[in-house]
Amino acid sequence: MSTFEKIRSYPLTWIVxxxxxxxxxxxxxxxxxxxxxxxxxxxxxxxxxxxxxxxQGIVIIMGGIDLSVASVLALSxxxxxxxxxxxxxxxxxxxxxxxxxxxxxxxxxxxxxxGRIAPFIVTLGMxxxxxxxxxxxxxxxxxxxxxxFFLTIGNSKFLGLPIPIYFVITTFLVVHIVMHxxxxxxxxxxxxxxxxxxxxxxxxVDREKxxxxxxxxxxxxxxxxxxxxxxxxxxxxxAQGIELQAIAAVIIGGIAFTGGRGMVLTALVGAFIxxxxxxxxxxxxxxSFWQQVLIGIVxxxxxxxxxxxxxxLK
Amino acid sequence: MSxxxxxxxEMRNISKHFGGLQALTNASLNLFPGxxxxxxxxxxxxxxxxxxxxxGAEVPSSGEILVNxxxxxxxxxxxxxxxxxxxxxxxxxxxxxxxxPSNLFMGRELHTWGFLRKADMRREAAEALxxxxxxxxxxxxxxEMMSGGQRQSISISRAVHFDAKIIIMDEPTAALGxxxxxxxxxxxxxxxxxxxxxxWISHDIHDVYNFTDRIAIFHGGKNVVTAATKDYTxxxxxxMIISGRPVSKEASA
Numbered sequence: 001m002s003t004f005e006k007i008r009s010y011p012l013t014w015i016v017x018x019x020x021x022x023x024x025x026x027x028x029x030x031x032x033x034x035x036x037x038x039x040x041x042x043x044x045x046x047x048x049x050x051x052x053x054x055x056q057g058i059v060i061i062m063g064g065i066d067l068s069v070a071s072v073l074a075l076s077x078x079x080x081x082x083x084x085x086x087x088x089x090x091x092x093x094x095x096x097x098x099x100x101x102x103x104x105x106x107x108x109x110x111x112x113x114x115g116r117i118a119p120f121i122v123t124l125g126m127x128x129x130x131x132x133x134x135x136x137x138x139x140x141x142x143x144x145x146x147x148x149f150f151l152t153i154g155n156s157k158f159l160g161l162p163i164p165i166y167f168v169i170t171t172f173l174v175v176h177i178v179m180h181x182x183x184x185x186x187x188x189x190x191x192x193x194x195x196x197x198x199x200x201x202x203x204x205v206d207r208e209k210x211x212x213x214x215x216x217x218x219x220x221x222x223x224x225x226x227x228x229x230x231x232x233x234x235x236x237x238x239a240q241g242i243e244l245q246a247i248a249a250v251i252i253g254g255i256a257f258t259g260g261r262g263m264v265l266t267a268l269v270g271a272f273i274x275x276x277x278x279x280x281x282x283x284x285x286x287x288s289f290w291q292q293v294l295i296g297i298v299x300x301x302x303x304x305x306x307x308x309x310x311x312x313l314k
Numbered sequence: 315m316s317x318x319x320x321x322x323x324e325m326r327n328i329s330k331h332f333g334g335l336q337a338l339t340n341a342s343l344n345l346f347p348g349x350x351x352x353x354x355x356x357x358x359x360x361x362x363x364x365x366x367x368x369x370g371a372e373v374p375s376s377g378e379i380l381v382n383x384x385x386x387x388x389x390x391x392x393x394x395x396x397x398x399x400x401x402x403x404x405x406x407x408x409x410x411x412x413x414x415p416s417n418l419f420m421g422r423e424l425h426t427w428g429f430l431r432k433a434d435m436r437r438e439a440a441e442a443l444x445x446x447x448x449x450x451x452x453x454x455x456x457x458e459m460m461s462g463g464q465r466q467s468i469s470i471s472r473a474v475h476f477d478a479k480i481i482i483m484d485e486p487t488a489a490l491g492x493x494x495x496x497x498x499x500x501x502x503x504x505x506x507x508x509x510x511x512x513x514w515i516s517h518d519i520h521d522v523y524n525f526t527d528r529i530a531i532f533h534g535g536k537n538v539v540t541a542a543t544k545d546y547t548x549x550x551x552x553x554m555i556i557s558g559r560p561v562s563k564e565a566s567a
Contacts, residue, residue, distance in 0.1 A: 193410060200403065201421035202390065203420065
């Protein structure tokens, strides 16, 4: 394979090119787009969806789906808020929140593998359960979080970049290493390629699945930490419907919905593309109703183009 | 074949039912070093189930398996592999979305602290493939881009690479052209000479007749006959597969 071909077939190449073209067009269309204020805004907007998309990307590459991430995010956030309000140290509260998110994912994985129930159904159930539990714990009330720990996460910068973006960078770095340099990641691709084959070749498919859903739950909780920092509060209705944005980011990135194919890093670019659409149309003064239409078109077009590309390769 | 040697594998009185369906009833089979045994029968005769049990892909309802004369506990594919039992499935059991080295080492990747040793796996895969005189376009391309023969080669080299003592081959030549089939047959001769035992599942009576030492015919989940291949004619073998009754032989013991 020539170097050119390698670059051409590398999953990141095309999607990064699309994102770069979009950014260029937007910077010509509005002088405001490239200001540091707007870029910071964009980075903050993208962070929550991006972290969720990392988890979703892994799950989808394994051939699954996790609809529960936004609700798990809410339950983790509420756990943190409730504990802090009860006088618990914010760092300990954060660890408890991360634990609750991981536990939700672990339960998802356990039910999917033990009960032999489709991930769509199990995580749809968890979507209701986690959101409901968040409302039950708080009785629908939002706690205000004025701890410096969270205010720093939400409002401070490090080396000129908002703190949430470091959560995103770390997440994707770790996920990329896991997916491409660790045995666990290789097994995830194998299961996504053919679960039956993976089983015949002695991969402990059920165990790996539980680990992946637990990881997705953990990342939802990590997104919750960022969310609590940004909102300085823990409304139980937070992030409603955001799981679909995470799925959209994964798909726009070019990760195959059928599993086994794609690279999680492309989901980060997918999240950026969606954020740029929203942000770009805002600064151009176009109605937010059109944003939904456009994102819908982009999702379908992304998959269509990917299909054409696959067909051309064969 | 001298019966004083300890068989590589002995499957005794294996029964298996799936719910109400009785797939195997007291089926038995043995295999000696350097021997090729043809496992024959209709679709649904139970031969595939018996092979899956040996490969660890199914667990028997009752019966026992002995490897080298010792009772073996085979509950999953990893157990089977630990006993040196490798399987080449008819559908090849490869992940199309992964390259040859990834498929070769699937489920037993070389690693240091969980980090893949990609270069080592690539090198060993290249060696394993070249040992079988297999040429593939690129070790980096996905297996689904390859021909049936190339995929078959990867399956076979996977089995051979990990020091198999017993190889189960499910229709090893079914998906192959003439030249590729011949390669597989040559390879089987080579494996035999190294004392490896091979269980060959096939519908091609001609191949079975020419390349197996013994045959085991199954019908309705039961043994029909197990005998030296040359004790019967091809026609008699076909007739036993169809009828499920042994052909009476006065002359042979």
